Amino acid sequence: MEIVIKLSQFLLSLSLLIVLHELGHFIPAKIFKTRVEKFYLFFDVKFSLFKKKIGDTVYGIGWLPLGGYVKIAGMIDESMDTDQMKQEPQPWEFRSKPAWQRLIIMLGGVTVNFVLAFVIYIGMTYYYGDLFIKNEDIKNGVWVVSPALEKAGLQTGDKIVAVDGQQIQTFNEINGRLLMGKEVIIERDGEQKNIVFPVDFIDQFMQNNSQGLVSLRIPFIIAGAPEDSPNAKVFELKDQVTSIAGQPIAFADEVQAVLDQHKGETVPATVTRNGEKVDLSVQINEEGKLNMVFAGGLKYSDMEQLGLYKINKEQYGLLESVPIGLNKGKEKLLDYGKQLKMFAKPETGAYKGLGGFLTIFNIFPSFWSWEAFWSITAVLSIMLGVMNLLPIPALDGGHVMFLLYEIITGRKPSDKFMENAQMVGFFILIGLLLFANGNDIYKAIFK
Known part of the structure; x- marks a missing residue:
């Protein structure tokens, strides 16, 4: 059931991001009276799960969930429809439109990605507020x-x-x-x-x-025990260990050093149980373990109740949420920019952490959480926007690069050049895709 929940969140987030990104291209294309031949969620290699033609556009869902696309008439894109490009340009085609209109169409997708991320951060700030420890x-x-x-x-x-x-x-x-x-x-x-x-x-x-x-x-609090643990009937749930072998224990991070000193021994221990001090005798195995489950994920409310930390909660009105949400989005955008710089420097080794779809899938929790869903979706939207802006042919950023060249110089790159550039960009993207997902496979098998 847990994998179904993770998969549902993953596919919902991915679908939302793809559809909105492609709408970012679709809407300005329609505004500038450019014909859009296809609008697809996922790729329809050989066949589609669903398709329906409305007007000039075929709307569909492909079977390969690696992205999505809009096929704009008169544009050299991933479809590599060179036959259409050999014909005389038509007024409704992308290539017949002024460069500034083509630029807006190409920037539409990433614009939507960035706007979506900032809107999510504003909405989350308003709805959830901020919960933090100073x-x-x-x-x-x-x-x-x-x-x-x-x-x-x-x-x-x-x-x-x-x-x-x-x-x-x-x-x-x-x-x-x-x-x-x-x-x-x-x-x-x-x-x-x-x-x-x-x-x-x-x-x-x-x-x-x-x-x-x-x-x-945080304190060392008992959360459970394997059935074969010799200490299973010694400890009780929610016991807070305060000493082992006569050594005081204030925090969970102090436990292992004490256990390592008494491997294979039976030692005295003290716990706080229901507000009272209780003395116990516990067994430490040869590996220096109590063989008990530690409550490592205390909620903020539990920490506050135990008197560990003061929890601050800020609630914001809608107008207050706007600048705070915008600032959160800006910080995430800058952080992702730093990550890309690290990926580009081999000496950092950051490229080894580059992940594909499995990495993204594993980010989502195994329980349904709208707060986690929207937070992850916002980050992914920023990542999608930034990645698409990279000046690689076949990406939006590649098209933007050539359009800016055309606007500045007044010279339009030839169709043949664009076809070759598209092919080079395609192979670069395939290489990156194979590397990222190959990293996922390597880590799943060997780590």
């Missing part, structure tokens, strides 16, 4: 969960002050800033230290297959 309220520092971050010099208990010279305001922003950062200022034992990340930090992070960089420090 960085200044994280008194005991953060839990460093990435070996790559430890290797770079950070330690559990460090307070993250700034990344790349920009002050950290809330915990929510720390992981994203660290992942894209080059230099971090931390506070340790009352002193500030400057740590510079290695060039290949992202590569090191991905090699360790970490789920994140830092987490909030």
Whole structure:
């Protein structure tokens, strides 16, 4: 059932983005009286799941969910319809329209992608508000969960002050800033230290297959146990472990170091159960494990109830949500731009993390969450917009590049040149597609 929920969110998000992107081309084409021959969700290689002709346009759904397209008459695109281009230009064709109109048609798709992302962020800000923990309220520092971050010099208990010279305001922003950062200022034992990340930090992070960089420090709370665990009947659900082998335990990140000192031993432990102190005797196996399930994903409400952190919630009116949502969209756009720069630098190793459809699929949660759905869709919309703007023939950005050349020089590239450029761009895209999805397959098999 979980995979069905993930797949449903994935296909709904993908379909929404594709249809709206293609509408971005379709609507200005219609405004400028340019004939659109096809409007397709997904690709109809050999056959369609559904199609219906209305006016001059065939609307359909293909069987191959790798994207979608609109086929505009008189335009050299992925259909490579060269026969049409050999005929005399007709008034309703793309090639007969002024360059400025063609430019607007080609920019329509990415424009819709960016507008959609900003609208989503505004809507989410208005509907959900902001739930956050102020960085200044994280008194005991953060839990460093990435070996790559430890290797770079950070330690559990460090307070993250700034990344790349920009002050950290809330915990929510720390992981994203660290992942894209080059230099971090931390506070340790009352002193500030400057740590510079290695060039290949992202590569090191991905090699360790970490789920994140830092987490909030939370108590060690029992969430369950395997049936064969010798401690299954010793602990109870929601027990908060406060000491093991006489050593006090304030946070879950302190447990493993104590267990490693007492492998294969039976030791005393203390828990808080229903508000009362309870003494236990627990077994630690030869691997230094209690063989119990730790509650690693405490909700903000639980953290506040336990007195760990002060949770701040901000609700905004519609007018207040507009500038805040726009700023969130701008930050995501800038962050994605930084990612692309890293992908372009082989020394960072970031290209190894380039993923395809499986990576996107795995971003969605295994439970239905509209908040997660819209948040992921907004990010994907920005990614789709930026990727389509890349100056690669066969992408919108390639067409825009040649149109700008035509507008500036007054010379239109020949149809033959455009056909060859389209073919080159097509092979570049196939190469990128194979590389990204090949990365997915490699990681699924070997990591």
